[in-house]
Amino acid sequence: MKPVTFPVTRKPWQELRDAKLAERESKIPDEWRIKFDPEPTNLMSLAQNCGLLTPRELQITENYDATSLLAEIAKSTYTSLEVTIAFCKRSAIAQQALNCLTEIFYDEAIERAKWLDEELQKTGRTVGPLHGLPICLKDSVNVAGYDSVVGIAAYAFQPERENSVIVDLMLKLGAVLYVKTNVPQSMMVPDTDNNVFGTTRNPIHKEITASGSSGGLAALIKFRGSLLGIGTDVGGSIRVPAYSHGIYSIKPSSGRLPYHNMKGYLEPGAETVGVLCVNAPMAVSYRDCEMLMRVIAETEPWLYDPSCQYLPWIQPKPLGRPLSLGVIRFDGEVQTLPPVTRALDEVCDKLKAAGNEIIELVLYKFQDISDNAVDFFTVDGGEFLKSQLDITGEPWSTAVANGGMYPCEKKGISEFHAYSSVRAELQRAWLKYWEATAQRTKSGLPVDALILPIQSFPARPDGFLIRSHFSRTWNLLDYPGIIFPVTTVDLRKDDIDMPPPLNDMDAKVQSTWANGVRERLQGFPIGLQLVGQRQMEPKLFQTMDKIASVLGNVQ
Secondary structure (H helix, E strand, O other): OOOOOOOOOOOOHHHHHHHHHHHHHHOOOHHHOOOOOOOOOOOOOHHHHOOOOOHHHHHHHHOOOHHHHHHHHHOOOOOHHHHHHHHHHHHHHHHHHHOOEEEEOHHHHHHHHHHHHHHHHHHOOOOOOOOOOEEEEEOOEOOOOOOOOOOOHHHOOOOOOOOOHHHHHHHHOOOEEEEEEOOOHHHOOOOOEEOOOEEOEOOOOOOEEOOOOOHHHHHHHHOOOOOEEEEEEOOOOOHHHHHHHOOEEEEOOOOOOOOOOEOOOOOOOHHHOOOOOEEEEEEOOHHHHHHHHHHHHOOOHHHOOOOOOOOOOOOOOOOOOOOEEEEEOOOOOOOOOHHHHHHHHHHHHHHHHOOOEEEEEOOOOHHHHHHHHHHHHOOOOOHHHHHHHHOOOOOOOHHHHHHOOOOOOOOOHHHHHHHHHHHHHHHHHHHHHHHHHHHOOOOOOOOOEEEEOOOOOOOOEOOOOOOOHHHHHHHHHOOOEEEEEEEEOOHHHHOOOOOOOOOHHHHHHHHOOOOOOHHHHOOOEEEEEEEOOOOOHHHHHHHHHHHHHHHOOOO
8 A cells, every 4th residue: 555645746845825915905895895904913803993893704603612502503592604604704804914824725614604594494403513603723733625735836736636534523613714824834832823824913902923723723713813723733733822812722632533534734644643743623711621632532433534443532521629729830941921920820729718729749750751741752853844845945934933943954763762761761650740740739539730831921922932841741641621711811911021941942031021012912811721632631620611610711
């Protein structure tokens, strides 16, 4: 059997870029085009003020999360058609303002919505639990008949022949698919920028990164051009953009959500070994993330996708006691900046005041885990990515060139096996570390979950690359992690100078909090990360429910 290869287009990258941009531009109807000033720092009010959306369309796109909107569609408060048109229009506004989309298929979405309405009217039943809900996709999710460029010009005008398995299952559940969203070249840098589609901007502040690699998805959802989307995560790619936009996401463990027939930057097959990339939901509420994972589990995805394990969604029994949570405050390299420190302190104080238990922990073996993750990420030396760029003469993007990961020395199979052995030992060490927390809890049981930042700093300035051990640790260990916003930067409380930096990376982080710089972050969202043990997502959401009931401002 011959190995799978990606079809490519052998033309100069600039020609492909121009053609793709023209194609995308042609997919936005003339009557949906808007005039606006792109200069305002914050564009969050543009959809309300541009005049394109009717009052009813504003109501549909602003007043619900996905779970509550699905309930309204099911009882015919809204038709699938009017919901789909509302989100198509709002996503078109988002694209013009934020440059967040790659592929647009509004016509097909509208036709599907009409069919869904006919089925509901004819049978009196919804097609499935996602009936009529528009769901957006990261560019790496394959939709038959459309490109998955993933920021590489050679993949332009090579439409995919088959859907990703997760697409088939969402369609089976009644979803409407309408757009794909922008990613960085390589999908391994934390800024969403590539040579084909350009840079996606954060709607909250034009100088702050949309993050990556699911930055287009996050910008669209924050703008409410969508309520729910599917991205991916191999080192923070769903969690960091969610954090940078003040919305919700979960990185599940591998084997939970279908991942077969996705498009990546590595040669086909490479993503089935090593640190496994996973599909992951992002949404305007954490209950939407849970809902999507639960309904996909109910389709028995292990019957359709060889990457899925037999993991029925089993709701855990009520806990019947206060939570025991491990808190991790330091990533081992970089001190948390004042807003992040305050967010974690305030949440822990509220949880303790409500009778829950907080156990101080450390990011155990953080440096070994980080080194091992980078070993996996660089095992092919960036050669396959470079070979795909060379087909069209495309250069490295600025973010990839400055990211320090590629190009590098290629490793052999024996070294890969050694990395795998180290990873297994690190995973075993963390199982022991977690189990040992039972010696410190009042219940005599291990902690229920870990609460910690996703990064030591608020969202970064665009193009300013900083690493964080708080994110990729959980990819290597394969632990699930939920991102949830808890507060915003408040310079009345956070206008605090930092102690001397611990190292060069700490100094780089602190430069984003210098006097005269920190002011632009006023009001910016700050979130935290809740981490559970491997493949225990139902228990993690149960823990999140209890935390949300204490905090009161978590959806």
